[in-house]
Amino acid sequence: MNYRTTLVLIAGWMTGCAVGPNYHRPAVQTPQTFRAPDPLPAPQAESFADLKWWEVFKDADLQQLVGTALQQNYDLREAVARVEAARANLGITRSDQFPQVGVSGDLQFTRLSRDGAFTLPRSFVGAQNRNWARPL
Numbered sequence: 001m002n003y004r005t006t007l008v009l010i011a012g013w014m015t016g017c018a019v020g021p022n023y024h025r026p027a028v029q030t031p032q033t034f035r036a037p038d039p040l041p042a043p044q045a046e047s048f049a050d051l052k053w054w055e056v057f058k059d060a061d062l063q064q065l066v067g068t069a070l071q072q073n074y075d076l077r078e079a080v081a082r083v084e085a086a087r088a089n090l091g092i093t094r095s096d097q098f099p100q101v102g103v104s105g106d107l108q109f110t111r112l113s114r115d116g117a118f119t120l121p122r123s124f125v126g127a128q129n130r131n132w133a134r135p136l
Contacts, residue, residue, distance in 0.1 A: 054066045070076075 054062050
């Protein structure tokens, strides 16, 4: 081991034993309610985080600019459309994780002929039966 590793191990061993086995957590006085002793009325109970950032400043010009930007920002509309398309593609991709149901069919024709499509000697082939299969 190198010098640094030994030093770190010794420091860890010494600080690990500093509290001792007879440690008891000190009692802490905590209030019964947090923030307000009584329930606040609805306007005062609203959180600052629940407000829209442009409404916090209470500036009519800023609110008008943000409203105009939200209505007429075509780049934002295109970005939202791309995000929605990506979410749709994700849904299509994730659909492979769900059970699949499929149906298939098959149609077969069997032609039984005494001579077959072309005549072969009976000593060469025992039967002249032919099978054709075609999937649907």
